[in-house]
Amino acid sequence: xxxxAIDNFYLTDEQLQNSPSRKDGIDEANETILRIxxxxxxxxxxxxxxxxxxxxxxxxxxxxxxxxxKSFARFNVKKVAASCVWLxxxxxxxxxxxxxxxxxxxxxxxxxENLPMVFLDLTSKKFAELKMELSRTERxxxxxxxxxxxxxxxxxxxxxxxxxxxxxxxxxQELGQExxxxxxxxxxxxxxxxxxxxxxxxxxxxAAARRFQVPLPENPPWWKAFDADKSGINEVxxxxxxxxxxxxxxxxxxxxxxxxxxxxxxxxxxxxxxxKEVPQVSSPTNDAIGPKSxxxxxxxxxxxxxxxxxxxxxxxxxxxxxxxxSRPTGGEARDEPIPISKSEHRAxxxxxxxxxxxKDKDRETERDRIKERDRDSDRKSEWEETERYRDKAKDQSxxxxxxxxxxxxxxxxxxxxxxxxxxxxSSREKDRHRHHxxx
Numbered sequence: 001x002x003x004x005a006i007d008n009f010y011l012t013d014e015q016l017q018n019s020p021s022r023k024d025g026i027d028e029a030n031e032t033i034l035r036i037x038x039x040x041x042x043x044x045x046x047x048x049x050x051x052x053x054x055x056x057x058x059x060x061x062x063x064x065x066x067x068x069x070k071s072f073a074r075f076n077v078k079k080v081a082a083s084c085v086w087l088x089x090x091x092x093x094x095x096x097x098x099x100x101x102x103x104x105x106x107x108x109x110x111x112x113e114n115l116p117m118v119f120l121d122l123t124s125k126k127f128a129e130l131k132m133e134l135s136r137t138e139r140x141x142x143x144x145x146x147x148x149x150x151x152x153x154x155x156x157x158x159x160x161x162x163x164x165x166x167x168x169x170x171x172x173q174e175l176g177q178e179x180x181x182x183x184x185x186x187x188x189x190x191x192x193x194x195x196x197x198x199x200x201x202x203x204x205x206x207a208a209a210r211r212f213q214v215p216l217p218e219n220p221p222w223w224k225a226f227d228a229d230k231s232g233i234n235e236v237x238x239x240x241x242x243x244x245x246x247x248x249x250x251x252x253x254x255x256x257x258x259x260x261x262x263x264x265x266x267x268x269x270x271x272x273x274x275x276k277e278v279p280q281v282s283s284p285t286n287d288a289i290g291p292k293s294x295x296x297x298x299x300x301x302x303x304x305x306x307x308x309x310x311x312x313x314x315x316x317x318x319x320x321x322x323x324x325x326s327r328p329t330g331g332e333a334r335d336e337p338i339p340i341s342k343s344e345h346r347a348x349x350x351x352x353x354x355x356x357x358x359k360d361k362d363r364e365t366e367r368d369r370i371k372e373r374d375r376d377s378d379r380k381s382e383w384e385e386t387e388r389y390r391d392k393a394k395d396q397s398x399x400x401x402x403x404x405x406x407x408x409x410x411x412x413x414x415x416x417x418x419x420x421x422x423x424x425x426s427s428r429e430k431d432r433h434r435h436h437x438x439x
Contacts, residue, residue, distance in 0.1 A: 009065050009145075011193050020071035026254055032189075034072050036249035038063050039188040041081040041108065048104045049096050051089060053184065054153065059088035060187040061151045062141060068193055069144045075137070076260040077251070078105065083137035091149055102130050106262040112251070115263050123349050130262060154183045157201035161226060165205075171214050178208035182240060189239050195232055202228040203236025210237075 021031045039060045046056035063084045066075075082105045089096045099122065106120050120127060142149070158179045162172055182204035186192070191200050202223050209216050216222050223233060 009068075009193060010196070011068055013194070016068070016190060016194070019068060021067065021073065024071045024073040024256075026072055030252055030254065031067075031072065032246070033249045034077050034252060034254070035064065035067065035190070036188045036243075036246070037251055038067075038077045038081040038084075040249060041078065041105070042085050043184075044108060045082070045085050045101070045104050048108070049085070049089075049100060051085075051094055051096070052092070053155075055085075055088045055092045055094050057153050057155070057184070057187055058092055058149075058151045059084040061153075061192045062088060062145070062149065064187075064190055064193050066141050066144055068190075070140075072254050073256045075140070076255045076257070078109065078262065079133055079137050079260050080141070081105075082262075083134055083141055086134060087138050087141060087149070091151075098131050098134055102127065102134065102262065106130075109262045113263070118263065119346075121346065121349070133260070152197045154186070154197040154201035154204065155180060157198055157226075158183060158205060161201060161205055164225070165216065165222060167214060171212055175205075175208050175212055175214055178211060179204045182207055185243060186236070186240060189243055191236060191239055195236065198226055199228045199232040200236055202226050203233045203240075206233050207237050207240060 017028075019031070022028070026034075042059045042063060043056050046053075046059070059081075063081060066080060066084070082101055086096065086098060086101045103120060107117070109115070110117050159176060162176050162179075167175060179201075183200065186200055186204060191203075195203075206216065206223075221230070223230060
């Protein structure tokens with residue numbers, strides 16, 4: 001069923017009593033221990049990954065919601081916890097790489113189960129399988145949630161409620177810190193899928209006030225202002241008291257499928273070379289070769305037994321021959337694969353990486369050489385183009401100079417003619433005036 005509303009994932013007590021884990025034969029105590037164990041893994045991994053508390057809280061809520069739809073017997077708790085952390089980091093916009101999540105959970109598993117701290121090779125088949133399982137489980141979670149992963153935490157209501165209740169200033173800070181811690185611890189139980197965040201926030205405020213003996217207003221009841229009821233607050237306090245009475249949760253193997261592990265404990269047994277099966281031929285015993293002490297055989301029976309003995313001897317000789325041929329001599333190499341140690345495998349991986357880096361450097365050098373050659377050809381063509389343009393400009397300048405010389409000469413002749421005419425005109429005028437004066 002697909003829901004259109006965001007705040008829709010709340011179950012009744014009857015639905016929790018008939019959870020898929022109960023139907024697979026897991027009792028209430030073991031289911032509670034596995035829920036607490038998975039939430040502890042999410043909280044610890046979030047601290048190691050340096051994630052904010054909102055990411056860890058979202059991951060724990062997704063963890064509880066998923067196991068309300070699926071059984072612990074079908075999905076391993078470690079695998080689901082890792083996928084919830086990875087998904088919550090992306091939902092709260094503090095993403096971490098899958099490699100980081102796998103390394104952290106591998107380290108936690110080795111430390112919790114007292115296993116040797118073995119280096120997890122990122123190029124190994126085991127790491128590729130873990131990465132694939134992480135992605136596959138994340139898709140399962142999203143599918144069961146209907147891709148509606150909105151989570152509302154009680155933490156954001158605590159400070160507002162304390163301000164509204166007008167508590168004394170000297171006790172408000174201590175009361176707020178205690179209520180915050182109780183809200184973090186409440187995520188280990190199923191309160192987030194039973195009650196709304198407002199009810200859980202009222203329950204942790206009431207429990208913190210009872211611890212520090214801070215009175216809360218009773219007339220009118222203070223919880224009615226925050227849309228909560230007294231029974232829900234009492235149930236929250238009861239569940240928290242039950243949580244603190246339980247011992248530290250440990251891993252319980254209830255998964256019906258193949259056991260899942262982040263460490264190399266299970267992978268080493270899977271990756272060990274399987275010895276070759278040599279056909280075992282029963283060597284002929286004295287009873288088969290020599291005369292039997294039992295009753296004597298007839299002619300037909302004795303002939304059949306002789307044929308069987310001959311066939312057995314031929315098979316034995318053939319097996320000995322094949323075994324001698326397969327045995328390595330001094331100059332021959334061994335056919336069977338020699339198991340490679342971890343240090344040799346790591347050195348081989350480093351050599352392969354160095355080879356890849358050298359190949360990349362060679363490609364880059366060749367690419368730079370081609371670019372430099374193209375750049376030189378471009379420069380040469382530009383230089384030739386510039387020379388052609390310069391020669392063309394010189395030719396044009398010579399032509400313009402030739403035209404300019406002719407014009408200057410013509411201008412000089414015209415000016416000389418003008419001076420000549422003007423001088424001749426002035427001499428005629430002088431003669432005329434002189435003639436008039438004599439007259």
